[in-house]
Amino acid sequence: MATDRGGTILVVEDDPAVRNLVACALDVHGYRHREAASATTALADLTCATDISLVILDLGLPDRDGVDVIRALRGWSRTPVIVLSARQEDVDKVGALDAGADDYLTKPFSVEELLARVRVALRRLAFEEPARAGEPDVYRNGALAIDFSAGVVARDGAEVHLTPIEYKLLALLARNTGKVLTHNYILKEVWGQALASDLPSLRVFMATLRKKIEPDPANPVYLQTHVGIGYRMLRVE
Ligand code: CA
Numbered sequence: 001m002a003t004d005r006g007g008t009i010l011v012v013e014d015d016p017a018v019r020n021l022v023a024c025a026l027d028v029h030g031y032r033h034r035e036a037a038s039a040t041t042a043l044a045d046l047t048c049a050t051d052i053s054l055v056i057l058d059l060g061l062p063d064r065d066g067v068d069v070i071r072a073l074r075g076w077s078r079t080p081v082i083v084l085s086a087r088q089e090d091v092d093k094v095g096a097l098d099a100g101a102d103d104y105l106t107k108p109f110s111v112e113e114l115l116a117r118v119r120v121a122l123r124r125l126a127f128e129e130p131a132r133a134g135e136p137d138v139y140r141n142g143a144l145a146i147d148f149s150a151g152v153v154a155r156d157g158a159e160v161h162l163t164p165i166e167y168k169l170l171a172l173l174a175r176n177t178g179k180v181l182t183h184n185y186i187l188k189e190v191w192g193q194a195l196a197s198d199l200p201s202l203r204v205f206m207a208t209l210r211k212k213i214e215p216d217p218a219n220p221v222y223l224q225t226h227v228g229i230g231y232r233m234l235r236v237e
Helices: 016-028 039-048 066-073 090-099 111-134 164-175 183-191 196-213
Strands: 008-012 032-036 052-058 081-085 103-106 138-141 144-147 152-155 158-160 223-226 230-233
Touching: 008 016, 008 039, 016 032, 016 111, 032 039, 039 052, 039 066, 052 066, 052 111, 066 081, 066 090, 081 090, 081 111, 090 103, 090 183, 103 111, 138 164, 144 164, 152 196, 164 183, 164 196, 164 230, 183 196, 183 230, 196 223
Parallel strands: 008 032, 008 052, 052 081, 081 103
Antiparallel strands: 138 144, 144 152, 152 158, 223 230
16 A cells, blocks of 8 residues: 555644644645644544544643553554654653654654654555555565564575574564664563663664664664664665
């Protein structure tokens, strides 16, 4: 399925200047959108609407925290969420990502950056669509292929030998291509618990994984680092 420009983007932001900036950028690039200035309005719209393909969400809303909106939405929907945050603290971004956000931008942000994130988020949606319908067990991204049923990874058609933890790590990131996964989330999924003391091992496994799958491990194209936050698998054309 191609990138869905037929869907509507919901922009949730109480600051009219930022809301207009985002709305204007979306307009110019042909994205349909609606606006909400509070968490309550946003949740009311999200509960009733079936046409929303993406949510751009400010964390600092007048009535409720944006993180509450993500938690509520994730109760019934996997619609991608890009968080806008005026707060510099990584802890807010991590909280939003752990609640189920896909990505984040810190204000002030550039319109180009926002549009790039919108494309990534909508691609993730398009990318996941067939997986839910037909459940194919092979993942393809650039030169990388993962056969989930056989547990085999290949790069340029040649098998890559991974340790069980490297494989679990890669499979988790691949299944969430386009989404920023926090350290805590990864540790919980791969190690079974999120202990800060396991963070150095995660870094080591990421380094060895990159050596095996990246064309140039020093300039990774698949596995992106979000300093202080986590990692993301990027879609490679
Ligand atoms: Ca705000």
